[in-house]
Amino acid sequence: MFEEAETGNEMKMPAKETMDADWWRGAVIYQIYPRSFKDTNGDGIGDLNGVTEKMDYIASLGVDAIWLSPFFTSPMADFGYDISDYEDVDPMFGTLADFDRMLAAAHERGLKVIIDLVISHTSDRHPWFEESRSSKDNAKADWFVWADAKPDGTPPTNWLSIFGGSAWEWDSRRCQYYMHNFLASQPDLNFHNRQVQDAVLSAAKFWLERGVDGFRLDTVNFYFHDQLLRDNPPLDTSEMPSTVDPTNPYGYQDHLYDKTRPENLVFLERLRSLLDRYPGTTSVGEIGADGQAVELTASYTEEGRRIHMAYSFDLLTPQHSAGYVRRILEEMNEGIGSGWASWALSNHDVKRVASRWGEGLDLTKFAPLETALCASLRGTPCLYQGEELGLPQADVPFEKLQDPYGIRFWPEYKGRDGCRTPMPWVRDNANAGFSEAEPWLPVAPQHLAQAVSEQESDGTSPLNRNRAFYAWRQNHRPLKKGDMTFLDSDGETLVFTRTYKGETVLCAFNLGTSPATVSLPGLELENLKAPGFTGRIEGTAISLEGLDAVFARVKS
Structure with missing residues (x-):
């Protein structure tokens, strides 16, 4: 279990004389979605050895770090964001030894490695939850958010799940409801319980001891809930921020009580204290708080106190006029104080920017422009796999969908599969050089002409223009x-x-x-x-x- 204080016998990692503790400020982070990057064992799913195999390619981009989406043991109801063991690799991705080889390969090339830390919730198959739901008086009974039904049997609050419906699921073992901000199979941990905090910090320490350079913190403002279980008030629909999906009822509430609670700041200080014991490590938080991005980024990333940087969804929207971008940046720069932002124009949860902002444009010009813009903003830029190629959003037919979010809200919202299709490595290959087997998601036919093999030899391709720009940027502090x-x-x-x-x-x-x-x-x-x-x-x-x-x- 995590120990707060150092003892006289505990070894503290030595600082490296040449280490730039602030390397993360303005570093280019390359996000890898392992399931879709490169498959090496022929099961149609990308793996850690695939990341290792392509490490020279990653290094050639001129990026400074990689961020790996979850690869932990999981039943994969939400593709790894439902974790059943925080300290092991899911067999579909490989082994801990494979992870160690991947980490070493990255470090040999001067690349930092950031991994996803998903601690707001677990899988319902995690041993912690299996024990917690077994009775009301077991050792972990209070490790998750449990509540009695109202007298009429309905859920204890009006809180909603992002994935649709109530955020409460009835459990017949305990005859209580448990809270889930996402899928019903992703129960929320109870961070008001100090033992829960200790347990997730222990998991973080496991990976820090293994040599990772930091964490991307999934849903970093979702850790705490209101202990009084007060209902969220409605949000005036005329005041809905641009980041809200109007097809999802989740956006109709003002989420005062189910997330973004003040107690979170104290926990983030505990997390920062742990990170500071490993010099040169960093953290980047995902803030899902419509209309509060500046305020939360400022408080969550206050220099030296909590996490190092955070990103919101304010540039992951359809809005992209010059006036809109300027407003978002000026508001952040004016309100962030001593904090530090991170910026992304694409990731594994939103429509690719080539389609969201670049629809109808010449992508050979647009793609290098948008990546250069993101890398020129004050903050730390994230580049999502395939963005360097200028890939547009793939159109995945309903019968091929895997994302439960998309299946639930189809056809008005097609989910996240369109930005998660396999990386196209080779044009003249049925599966684009991603796998020898049928991929877990279909390769987008329109991506083949933009495959790495096609762009490598073209000095004016988005790939080579991005490489050249990032190399040039390194010399301009x-x-x-x-x-x-x-x-x-x-x-x-x-x-x-x-x-x-x-x-x-x-x-x-x-x-x-x-x-x-x-x-x-x-x-x-x-x-x-x-x-x-x-x-x-x-x-x-x-x-x-x-x-x-x-x-x-x-x-x-």
Whole structure:
């Protein structure tokens, strides 16, 4: 079990003389969804050995770290986000020895490894829950969120599951309801119980001792619930933020009592204390709190106190005008205080940005532009597998769907499978070089022309333009750690500066398809000639073609 205080006999990991403890600030994180990355054992499902096999490819991208979605032992009701053993690898992904080899391969290439820590809930097949549901007086009876029914037998509160329906499931063994924010097979842990906190911190320590460089914290603001079990009030539908899915009734509540509770801050301080015992480790939290992203990012990532960085869904929406992006960034920069944000335009839960923002556009131009934009914002950028190729969302037919979320809300919402289809490695292969067997999700036919094999030899491909940009970015520190200030510009242009230790880099993007000119009186600029972009500096003005950018050193 996790021990809070160090004893005289406990070995503390030594700090490395050359270690940059703040390496994570502005580092490019490459998210890998292992099920869909590379299959090496012929079962149609990607595995850890597949990640190891492709480590040279990952390193060639110029990223700094990888984030692995869950690979722990699980019945896979939610594809690994329902964990039944926090300290082992599910056989479909390999073994602990396979993980160790993968970790070593990454470290040999200078890559950090961040793993998903899913601790707001477990699988209903986790031994903790099996014991908890067995009676009302067992040793783990209070490890999950249990409550009696109302006198009429209905659930104790009006709380809803993100995956549809009530957040309460009746259990005939205990004759009580248990809480689940997601699937009924994902019961929520009771973080008000100190033993639960100790247990999940012990699991984190297991992986830190193994050498991981940090954690991505799934649903980091969902850990605590209101002990008084108060109903959530309704949310005025006219005030629904852009991140809310209108097809899901979950968005009709103001989630005051089922998540984002103040007690969470104290637990995050305990987690940070553990991480600080392993120099150079980091944490990035997923904040699911519509309308509170700035406030929570500021409090959750307050420097030195809680987690290192956090991301919200504010740039994972259909909204993508220059005005919208500027508003989101300015609000975050003005309100974050000493904290640090992380930004993603795609991940395993949302429609790919090439389709969400780039529909109808030339993806050979759009894809390198959006990745460069994300990597130029103040914060730490995340690149989702396939985003470097400019992959659009796949259309998975209903009969092939695997995602319970999509199956529940079909056809208005098709779920998350369309962004989780197999990585296309080779064009002239039935399964795109992903597997020798039929993949767990079908390969998207439209992805074959964008396979790695097709883009490798084309110097102007999204893949090679992204590689060149990330390599160029490594030499410009303001783009990693600098402050950010927007300059006024018209139309679909975004212009801002990043300043770090007296060095200022100006970044200008044209998100539209028509040429644009931006006047910048009083600035003396030197074109830094970022690879792949053709924007020109003409005196005190910048000229941009459609879907183009320019980066310049500000000399005065």
